[in-house]
Amino acid sequence: xxxxxxxxxxxxxxxxxxxxxxxxxxxxxxxxxxxxxxxxxxxxxxxxxxxxxxxxxxxxxxxxxxxxxxxxxxxxxxxxxxxxxxxxxxxxxxxxxxxxxxxxxxxxxxxxxxxxxxxxxxxxxxxxxxxxxxxxxxxxxxxxxxxxxxxxxxxxxxxxxxxxxxxxxxxxxxxxxxxxxxxxxxxxxxxxxxxxxxxxxxxxxxxxxxxxxxxxxxxxxxxxxxxxxxxxxxxxxxxxxxxxxxxxxxx
Ligand code: 13P
Numbered sequence: 001x002x003x004x005x006x007x008x009x010x011x012x013x014x015x016x017x018x019x020x021x022x023x024x025x026x027x028x029x030x031x032x033x034x035x036x037x038x039x040x041x042x043x044x045x046x047x048x049x050x051x052x053x054x055x056x057x058x059x060x061x062x063x064x065x066x067x068x069x070x071x072x073x074x075x076x077x078x079x080x081x082x083x084x085x086x087x088x089x090x091x092x093x094x095x096x097x098x099x100x101x102x103x104x105x106x107x108x109x110x111x112x113x114x115x116x117x118x119x120x121x122x123x124x125x126x127x128x129x130x131x132x133x134x135x136x137x138x139x140x141x142x143x144x145x146x147x148x149x150x151x152x153x154x155x156x157x158x159x160x161x162x163x164x165x166x167x168x169x170x171x172x173x174x175x176x177x178x179x180x181x182x183x184x185x186x187x188x189x190x191x192x193x194x195x196x197x198x199x200x201x202x203x204x205x206x207x208x209x210x211x212x213x214x215x216x217x218x219x220x221x222x223x224x225x226x227x228x229x230x231x232x233x234x235x236x237x238x239x240x241x242x243x244x245x246x247x248x249x250x251x
Contacts, residue, residue: 002200002201002202002203002225003035003036003037003203004035004036004037004203004219004225004226005036005037005039005160005203005205005225005226006036006037006038006039006205006215006226006227006229006242006243006245007038007039007040007041007062007090007092007124007162007205007226007227007228007229008039008040008041008229008233008234008239009041009064009092009095009207009228009229009230009233010040010041010042010043010046010064010233010234011043011064011097011230012043013043013234014042014043014046014234015045015046016045016046016049019042019046019049019050019053020049020053022236023040023050023053023054023059024053025236025237026059026236026239026240027053027054027057027059029236029237029240030058030059030240030243030244031058032058033058033243033244034058035246036226036243036244036245036246037060037226038058038059038060038243039059039060039061039062039089039090039124040054040059040060040061040062040233041061041062041063041064041090041092042061043064044063044064044078047061047063047083047086047087047088048086051086051087051088055087060089060090061086061087061088061089061090062088062089062090062091062092062122062124063078063083063088063090063091063092064091064092064095065078065091065092065093065095065098065112066078066079066080066083066091066093066112066115066116066121067079067112067115068080068108068111068112068114068115069115070115079115080115080116080118080119080121081119083116083119083121084119084120084121088121089121089122090121090122090123090124090158090160091112091116091121091122091123091124092124092126092162092228093109093112093113093116093123093124093125093126093150094109094112094113094125094126094127094146094150095126095164096126096128096164096166096169097169100166105149106145106146106149106150107149109125109146109149109150110149110150110151110152110153110154113125113150113151113154113159114153114154117154117155117156117157117158117159120158121158122158122159122160123158123159123160124160124161124162124205124228125150125151125159125160125161125162126161126162126164126207126228127142127143127146127147127150127161127162127163127164127187128142128143128146128162128163128164128165128166128169128207128208129142129143129165129166129167130142130166130167131166131167134165134167139183140186143163143183143186143187143190144190147161147187147190147191147194148190148194151194156191156195156198156202159202160202160203160204160205160226161187161191161202161203161204161205162204162205162206162207162228163180163183163184163187163204163205163206163207164206164207164208164228165179165183165208167208168207168208168209169207169208169209169230170209170230170231171208171209172209173208173209174208174209174210174211174214174218175206175208177217177218177220177221177224178221180206180218180221180224181221181222181223181224184204184206184221184223184224185222185223187204187223188200188202188204188223203225203226204223204224204225204226205224205225205226205227205228206218206224206226206227206228207227207228207229207230209231209232210227210228210229210230210232210242211232211238211242212232212238212241212242212245215227215242215245216245216246219245227242229242
């Protein structure tokens, strides 16, 4: 049984005051939800305040990026140990925006995954094809390359994969449930060939224009185990409705 995981990726949004307000409003909305793992990924500057306000709640904390060294002369970087220090349970690694704007490659993603796992952080490892790659029929090739490159020689303890087709991010264009299932099934099969039966326990999240209106049909797909939500996670009400997708499903 894979416990669904729904994560909010706030990207570069929210001051510390806004973070505190959000959490104060959000926690009562998801009180008692214990059959879904709920994760918030604020920007680095809000992690400490988020940790303080989430303490003792059913909501976990994630960072949006990490560097692979433990400490040293790496101006502007944050280590896995520093994320543990502010009580992060997870870290998002390899988001397409980091690949697109900040030069992340399968190699740097691979180093980051190694360091995060070694520090005991859960990893939300993002992969996904661009529109151009999809239209050229290369979706599976791209997913396979990103998966094998990112996971080379890596343990997969605490690993979560997020399939985020780049063309669906922030565009309002969601993958159809069938497109999502097809990609997720491919990813699970690849994980099986790399790691064997443990692949059945790895959660694969879908990301890309997830909203309260489409989460239930996405979650109904066999290999969709959760969501990584950008825009629709910025309002407590909208994100809480996504977290409570089971209620929507029931009508
Ligand atoms: P949107 O939900 O805004 O499309 O963003 C998805 C995403 O990139 C989550 O990491």
